Amino acid sequence: MKIFTTKKDLQQHLLQSGALNKTIGFVPTMGALHQGHLSLIELAQQYSDEIVCSIFVNPSQFNDPADLEKYPRTIAADINLLEQVNCDVLFNPPVSEIYDGNEHWHLNLGELENLLEGKFRPGHYQGVTQVVYKLFNIVKPDTAFFGQKDYQQFLVISKMVELLNMPVKLVMCPIKRDSDGLAMSSRNIHLTQTDRQHALVLSKTLNWVKDNFEKGNISRLKKEAELMISAEPDVELDYFEIANGDTLHPADDTSIKTVALVAAKVGATRLIDNVMLADGR
Numbered sequence: 566m567k568i569f570t571t572k573k574d575l576q577q578h579l580l581q582s583g584a585l586n587k588t589i590g591f592v593p594t595m596g597a598l599h600q601g602h603l604s605l606i607e608l609a610q611q612y613s614d615e616i617v618c619s620i621f622v623n624p625s626q627f628n629d630p631a632d633l634e635k636y637p638r639t640i641a642a643d644i645n646l647l648e649q650v651n652c653d654v655l656f657n658p659p660v661s662e663i664y665d666g667n668e669h670w671h672l673n674l675g676e677l678e679n680l681l682e683g684k685f686r687p688g689h690y691q692g693v694t695q696v697v698y699k700l701f702n703i704v705k706p707d708t709a710f711f712g713q714k715d716y717q718q719f720l721v722i723s724k725m726v727e728l729l730n731m732p733v734k735l736v737m738c739p740i741k742r743d744s745d746g747l748a749m750s751s752r753n754i755h756l757t758q759t760d761r762q763h764a765l766v767l768s769k770t771l772n773w774v775k776d777n778f779e780k781g782n783i784s785r786l787k788k789e790a791e792l793m794i795s796a797e798p799d800v801e802l803d804y805f806e807i808a809n810g811d812t813l814h815p816a817d818d819t820s821i822k823t824v825a826l827v828a829a830k831v832g833a834t835r836l837i838d839n840v841m842l843a844d845g846r
């Protein structure tokens with residue numbers, strides 16, 4: 566695997582791939598890689614000739630400096646994993662390579678920016694779109710791959726691509742779960758064994774809602790789900806929503822594309838998860 570830390574070196578390499586007419590698949594990450602990330606690389610390999618993975622812990626998407634500080638950084642292990650799955654290129658720039666210290670970014674992301682995650686993490690999606698825009702412009706991928714776990718992030722990035730007319734196809738990849746059902750996340754590193762047990766209420770509740778979606782009344786399901794999660798010790802619910810899968814507005818109709826999304830603090834760690842309830846087709 567080739568590793569680049571500067572835009573110039575990466576672009577020089579990619580120009581050669583372009584000249585060879587290779588299609589580029591891009592998997593942007595913040596590192597602390599797990600099986601979920603590797604599944605993105607593996608899917609990318611089915612679509613593209615050359616795979617670029619980026620590892621960059623993006624300061625502009627953290628609204629809490631303590632959260633940025635404690636975000637796991639495991640670069641040696643990450644490189645090892647990427648080599649195991651035959652990733653072609655790793656882009657691992659320092660902050661100064663991406664930001665020149667004099668940045669202004671604001672995109673009109675509409676209501677998507679302020680709902681659910683947006684409400685709990687003000688400014689987060691401006692930071693995400695800012696860095697993904699920069700990374701897309703550096704890598705110029707044909708296709709970029711993102712996990713379904715960050716469902717709202719996928720919608721926001723799709724909106725940015727549409728607004729700015731960017732020539733990249735986006736692919737959403739299924740959530741990877743541990744055998745107990747916990748959605749894989751870089752943040753799981755911070756869970757104690759007890760936290761992990763408590764955290765299972767999130768996937769269990771999502772599954773329960775999925776199993777009961779056809780027969781259930783949406784507002785009753787949502788209330789039951791909130792009660793189930795709130796009853797779990799050391800789990801502080803931020804939101805549980807059954808939402809329109811395109812707009813993330815609360816769903817009022819089981820025939821549309823529908824997703825259930827949850828965010829909660831488990832001990833000191835904030836987790837998110839979701840499940841598709843209906844594809845609206």
Ligand code: PAF
Pocket residue numbers: 593594595621623626693696697715718
């Ligand atoms: O999903 C992530 O890991 C990050 O939000 C992303 C897309 C790499 C942007 O920093």
